[in-house]
Structure formats: C-alpha cells, structure tokens
Amino acid sequence: KNLPPGPPKLPIIGNLHQLGVLAHRSLWNVSKKYGPVILLHLGAVPTVIVSSAETARQVLKDHDIESCSRPLLVSPGKLSYNFLDIGFSPYSDYWREMRKVCVLELFSNKRVQSFRFIREQEVDLLIDSISDSSVSSSPVDLNEKLLSLISSITCRTAFGKKFQGNEFDEGNFEEVFHEAVAVVGAFTASDFLPRVGWIIDRLTGFQGRLEKIFHHLDVFYQKVIDQHLNTKHEEDQHDILAVLLKLVEISQTEYGEVQFTQDHVKAILMNIYLAGVESSSTAITWAMAHLIKEPRVMKKVQEEIRNCIGNKGKVTEADIEQLKYLKMVVKETLRLNPPGPLLLPRETLSHFKINGYDIYPKTQLFVNIWAIGRDPDSWKFPEEFIPERFEDGSIDYKGQNFVFFPFGAGRRGCPGMNLGLTMVELALANLLYCFDWKLPNGMKEEDVDMEEMAGIVLYKKFPLKLVPVRGQ
Numbered sequence: 161k162n163l164p165p166g167p168p169k170l171p172i173i174g175n176l177h178q179l180g181v182l183a184h185r186s187l188w189n190v191s192k193k194y195g196p197v198i199l200l201h202l203g204a205v206p207t208v209i210v211s212s213a214e215t216a217r218q219v220l221k222d223h224d225i226e227s228c229s230r231p232l233l234v235s236p237g238k239l240s241y242n243f244l245d246i247g248f249s250p251y252s253d254y255w256r257e258m259r260k261v262c263v264l265e266l267f268s269n270k271r272v273q274s275f276r277f278i279r280e281q282e283v284d285l286l287i288d289s290i291s292d293s294s295v296s297s298s299p300v301d302l303n304e305k306l307l308s309l310i311s312s313i314t315c316r317t318a319f320g321k322k323f324q325g326n327e328f329d330e331g332n333f334e335e336v337f338h339e340a341v342a343v344v345g346a347f348t349a350s351d352f353l354p355r356v357g358w359i360i361d362r363l364t365g366f367q368g369r370l371e372k373i374f375h376h377l378d379v380f381y382q383k384v385i386d387q388h389l390n391t392k393h394e395e396d397q398h399d400i401l402a403v404l405l406k407l408v409e410i411s412q413t414e415y416g417e418v419q420f421t422q423d424h425v426k427a428i429l430m431n432i433y434l435a436g437v438e439s440s441s442t443a444i445t446w447a448m449a450h451l452i453k454e455p456r457v458m459k460k461v462q463e464e465i466r467n468c469i470g471n472k473g474k475v476t477e478a479d480i481e482q483l484k485y486l487k488m489v490v491k492e493t494l495r496l497n498p499p500g501p502l503l504l505p506r507e508t509l510s511h512f513k514i515n516g517y518d519i520y521p522k523t524q525l526f527v528n529i530w531a532i533g534r535d536p537d538s539w540k541f542p543e544e545f546i547p548e549r550f551e552d553g554s555i556d557y558k559g560q561n562f563v564f565f566p567f568g569a570g571r572r573g574c575p576g577m578n579l580g581l582t583m584v585e586l587a588l589a590n591l592l593y594c595f596d597w598k599l600p601n602g603m604k605e606e607d608v609d610m611e612e613m614a615g616i617v618l619y620k621k622f623p624l625k626l627v628p629v630r631g632q
C-alpha cells in the first residue's frame with residue numbers, strides 16, 4: 161500500500177482533535193506540512209483531504225465516478241428520511257434517478273425563471289425596509305436581513321407562502337430551521353466512533369436535539385403538504401411543493417424506478433431549504449464585508465451599476481447580465497469565502513490513485529476549496545480582494561477549472577447553482593444601486609472583522625452592521 165502521508169493518530173479518536181474549530185484552516189495547515197493529498201483518521205473513518213487544483217482535478221474529473229458517493233452520516237440520514245434526498249444520499253440508481261428528476265423539474269432554467277417575480281418582489285421589500293433605517297441613519301444588521309430575504313424567497317418558491325416568526329405552531333420558524341441547519345452541519349460522535357459514539361451523542365444531548373428537530377420539521381412539512389392537497393384550486397399552485405406532489409401522483413407512470421412518496425417530498429424540501437438559504441445569504445454578507453473594506457472596489461462596482469441602470473429605480477434580473485464587474489465581485493467573494501469550504505463530504509466506491517497514492521473504497525473524501533482559493537501557486541496576492549483577477553473571463557463556475565469551483569464539480573456538483581447565483585447577484589446589485597454604505601460611528605475599514613464560523617456553511621461570525629445612505 162502506498163497510503164497518503166498524514167500526521168500520527170491517537171488511539172480511538174485518531175486525528176479528530178486536529179480538525180479544530182475551523183476544519184478547512186486546520187487541514188490547510190496540515191497539508192502545508194504533508195502535501196496536497198493527506199490521510200487522516202477521524203475516529204474509525206479513514207479520510208483523505210486534497211488541497212490543490214491538480215489533485216482536485218484528479219478526484220473530481222478523472223475519478224469522479226469512483227468518488228461520488230456520500231458517507232451515511234447520522235443527522236443528514238435522519239432529516240432526509242433515511243437518505244431519500246439528493247444531497248446526502250449515497251451514489252446509487254436511486255440517487256441518479258432522483259437527481260435527474262430534480263434537475264429537470266426543480267432546477268431547470270425554465271423553473272428558476274418562473275420564480276423571478278418572487279425574487280424581485282422580495283428584494284423590493286428588503287430595499288423598502290432598509291430605506292426606513294436610512295432615514296434614521298441607523299445601522300442595519302446585514303446578516304439578519306439577508307438571511308430573512310433568502311428565507312422568504314425560498315419559502316415562497318418552495319411552499320407557496322412565507323413562514324416567519326411565530327406563525328408556525330411548532331415554534332419560531334426561523335429558529336426551527338436554524339437549529340436544523342446547526343444539527344445537520346455538526347460533527348457527531350456516532351459518525352466516527354462506531355461502537356461508543358451513540359452513547360456520547362446521548363450523553364451530550366445531541367440525539368435528543370436531533371429527534372426533536374426531526375419531529376418539528378416533520379409536523380411542519382405535513383401541514384404544508386395537507387394544506388396543498390386540500391386546496392381546491394390546484395392549478396393556482398406553482399410552487400415547488402406543488403410540483404413535487406404532482407410527482408407523487410404520477411411517479412409510477414413517468415418516473416419508472418423511483419416511486420415518489422410524501423417522505424421523498426419532505427426530504428427534497430429539506431435539501432432545498434438547508435442547501436439554498438444559508439449558502440446564498442452568507443455569500444451576499446461576505447461580499448458586502450469585502451466591499452466596505454475596499455472602498456476602491458465599492459466605488460467601481462457602484463459606478464458600473466448606476467451607469468448601467470440610470471434612473472430606473474431598481475435593478476432587475478434582466479439587467480444583471482450587463483454587470484460584468486459585479487459578477488467579478490461575486491466570484492472574488494466565493495474564492496475567498498466559499499460557503500462550502502470542504503464541499504460536501506464524499507465517499508469512495510472503489511480503489512484509485514491520486515498523485516500515485518492508493519485511495520481505497522469507503523474512504524471519506526474532502527476537497528479543500530478554501531485552501532485551493534488561496535493557493536499562491538494559482539493566485540497572485542491570494543489574500544487580497546481583487547475582482548479584476550477574473551477580468552479575462554477564462555474562469556467560470558462550471559467546475560472545469562480546478563483553481564475555482566465554489567459549487568463543486570462532477571456528478572455531485574451543486575444543482576442549485578443558477579438559482580443561488582441569481583439570488584446573490586440580484587440582491588447585491590440592488591443593495592449597491594440603492595444605497596451608499598457607511599461604517600457605524602468611529603469604525604474604520606480595518607476594524608471590520610472577517611472572522612469565520614463553521615456550520616453547514618462558512619458564516620461570517622459577527623454581524624455585519626452598516627449604515628445605509630439612500631443614493632438614487
């Protein structure tokens with residue numbers, strides 16, 4: 161065996177202690193010492209981490225089929241009704257069929273376009289609410305505002321209506337989903353310590369949290385499903401849930417292998433909310449944080465938008481294509497702060513080699529795109545925010561260029577990329593068009609902290625509070 165190198169491990173926990181609070185950073189440091197392919201043991205689970213463009217290409221392109229499964233993790237398994245979703249489900253005929261159906265029915269350009277009016281309406285509401293703060297010159301908590309924006313868009317798109325605050329009987333809607341996000345993104349003992357892990361998860365209360373959140377979500381999904389089924393004017397329903405319920409009706413005739421049930425519907429709804437909301441809202445927050453720290457870039461992108469839109473009053477989705485520099489700002493943000501810094505964990509299906517090292521089946525695999533985005537071999541001044549580096553247009557999002565692929569690549573790449581980018585670009589463009597932004601009293605650009613917090617996505621740890629000044 162020619163196994164990849166890695167640091168020595170401890171009994172039982174292996175290298176778990178080396179993950180630290182921000183695993184992508186700790187793993188980057190380990191790979192600086194041992195090279196771009198390293199082997200760690202997370203408890204009992206052999207885990208390979210690749211951290212260079214070349215090794216990522218080998219995994220996601222040359223060996224995509226050998227490495228495109230997912231490990232059977234406890235929390236995602238529970239919340240996906242035993243892997244009936246597409247994000248956490250292992251590679252199988254079932255997953256292939258489900259992904260095909262979802263890409264066709266839920267993530268197609270046509271479907272994304274059909275929800276355009278919802279995105280534009282919700283962005284208008286956001287701008288109105290920020291305008292109120294601009295009158296009183298009070299700071300706006302952008303983390304909170306943007307999470308609420310993307311949550312509202314997603315709820316209306318997925319369920320046909322917004323659920324905010326206490327309108328949801330099982331508790332505060334945002335809190336319930338926030339807890340679901342925390343639970344699904346957590347490293348649990350059962351995933352790494354097969355015999356004793358479940359005892360630890362019981363003792364720490366994790367198991368109880370998981371059961372409780374599963375119950376709350378299940379009651380919620382069932383309610384919205386029942387409401388949909390009981391609505392007389394079915395033709396009025398154009399949301400994703402209506403599309404999914406239609407699939408339940410016709411699954412046997414049209415979708416051969418997969419027999420769609422209400423549990424499948426619930427699992428997909430979980431994917432859409434959990435995968436879409438925090439990743440997109442967090443990307444906009446990071447973009448605003450970089451821009452406020454870099455007045456040169458802020459000025460340039462605002463000039464582009466304002467010159468292009470003139471006095472129209474707002475930016476619509478049709479305008480976005482012309483905003484080339486805005487697109488570069490979004491790319492540069494996703495290079496430095498990819499919402500999924502290690503992608504989602506993969507699991508290998510068969511033996512293959514990376515850089516000559518043997519990778520065996522049932523190995524967990526992480527691709528450290530956060531490290532690849534800061535690799536000095538690929539990027540000049542990697543720590544600096546310079547959108548112009550994307551000027552020549554040679555680097556796109558399609559997962560073909562392995563120096564930059566914030567949506568992953570290959571078979572498991574993000575199917576919600578177009579939807580995510582559309583929401584990010586539209587919201588950001590309007591925030592920049594409608595307002596000038598200032599730091600609260602006494603703060604300087606260098607005081608804006610860029611500390612990260614790990615979860616299902618890489619959050620900005622502290623709220624970004626900025627004062628809006630109404631421009632046009």
Ligand code: HEM
Nearest residue numbers: 246247435436439440500503504567568569572574576580
């Ligand atoms: C800025 C926004 C977003 C970013 C950066 C992002 C990023 C990612 C990444 C890195 C992965 C893992 C890819 C891999 O393992 O190779 C992923 C998977 C996924 N994303 Fe996204 N995503 C975003 C928005 C969305 C949205 C809006 C949705 C749906 C509404 C979505 C749905 C999914 C699903 C279902 C998967 C699992 C795919 C599979 O395993 O087959 N994402 N995303």
